[in-house]
Amino acid sequence: MNLQLNKAHFPVTTLGPGRRIGLWTQGCALHCPDCCARDTWEPDPDRAVPVATLLQWCRAAAPAGPDGITVSGGEPFDQPQALAELLDGLAQWRSELTQPFDILCYSGRSLAHLEAAHPDLLARLDALLPEPFVAARPSGLAWRGSDNQPLVPLSPLGRTRYPGDPRTVPKRLQFAIDAASIWCIGIPERGDLATLEALCRNRGLHLEEVSWRA
Secondary structure (H helix, E strand, O other): OEEEEEEEEEEEOOOOOOOEEEEEEOOOOOOOOOOOOHHHOOOOHHHEEEHHHHHHHHHHHOOOOOOEEEEEOOOHHHOHHHHHHHHHHHHHHHHOOOOOOEEEEEOOOOHHHHHHHOHHHHOOOOEEEOOOOOOOOOOOOOOOOOOOOOOEEOOHHHHHHOOOOOOOOOOOOEEEEOOOOEEEEOOOOOOHHHHHHHHHHHOOOOOOOOOOOO
16 A cells, blocks of 8 residues: 655654654645645655555654654545555554554544544544644644644543643744755744745745745
């Protein structure tokens, strides 16, 4: 089974507690207005990777196990069969570790839709951040773009790791750089990305393509 993958990164410290593996799927049919990750919208078969290969990468990236794994996108639930295989593989890895990691998944689908359409996938998760991004809503809550997106624990481990909806965790951004790209990891506040672009321009660095504009 293949999963269309936009990127994978470790450590991620801005999308859940602790040092986490971040996995971003490719393809999202929702196209929320003002989404900052438009580069993940279009499905791309050239980005398909075997789930087994991705699981091997996770084990190599954090041999002792991460604090958690965050699956985002794109829309992870647009690839339900591949997501199920990924979550099963992560559960197997977790069973081999002394300290368990939690699995947190983002979705732009409503909680009611996911409960009706994908209860089997929700049963494999520890926590879920559902609902579409709404740019007109406030964005002060940790780990999300708008305050209509609840943090929903789904397992005993999830209820331990996420006992309440954290409102005091400061929003932060990470940056990763390769030969051709700068990745912004985390949920920006309103205006953060325009400020980043202006700061880069003032220092002579011109961003030719950015994920938050079509």
